Amino acid sequence: MTVWEHYVNIKGSTHLAGFFIFFFLLGVWLVITSIGRRSLIIDLNENEYEFYIYRYLMHKGPLDEIYIRLKSQKTGQGVFYYSLILNGPHIELLNLTGIKLSQNAEKLERLGLRLSTKLNLNYFDCFDVSPRHSIRHWPH
Template identity: 45%
Template sequence: MTIGIFGTWDHQFNATEQALTDKIKNNPCYPFTIVKDEAYLFLVQDHHKYTGFLVFSMCLSLWLVCSGAFRRRLVIDHKKKEYRYYIHTHLRHRGPLHQIYIRMIAQKSGQVLLMYKLMLNGYKIEERELSGFSEKYELLECQGRRIATKLNLNYFDYQDTSKRHLVIHRPKIILSANNDRNNPPV
């Protein structure tokens, strides 16, 4: 038998009928309590049902406060042509600008309608929403291209092959020694 605050949670671990049988066995007048030949129903005991929720809420709040201390920061350095991704003060990744981009994402709403949103994404960084879902493709495309141009980043349309991509930065091609001998420059 569980005692104290955990006694109220007993019904969650046993079958309903068994929990009720145990409560009647412990108190023949359940849900009442006999005090000096009078039966009392203490309704204030119901607050124990919410204690678990309170403890869970406090733990969740503490976790959110602690995890908020580890802010994410993305620094775009156009002089060095690289980006740096920090969690709190620790550098997690440094890479060239062609590895981060703004992309439009499409998702079907129901059977027919496409909904669009803009995302900032890249290699070894967390995906970030720049907008919510919208039906207005042209407006979001214009805004996405504008943001990409202002930040000097690549922009990609929701389709993999599209004439609407805006590619500013391309990866550098490094040829190995074997490829140089087999394919001399023209």
């Protein structure tokens, strides 16, 4: 093995190690910067909500901007799974049913309607046009 071949092998492994170290540090930095706790405060007296990341107010708006929706997802076998989400234009999507999806759409629909009634929010079915929408707030 010549000196040049030895030099190339050492440089190649150094670049590979640097590559892995860079992406490891990038991953750690992304995790640390996204740790900020998210809070959604719904004020039923004022009919508005506030969305915070850590202690910083990100958005404040009327209740007609946020809603509860029954979301459907089709698998490769043609089976539909459902979940409830809370969403709006200036907040992050919040999955209300957790990670687990359900095949029981009727049960989740009743739960979503009950939640939207208690929180005074709009409720939308998984279809765009549906008689099961419950609209309590109209845009100003």
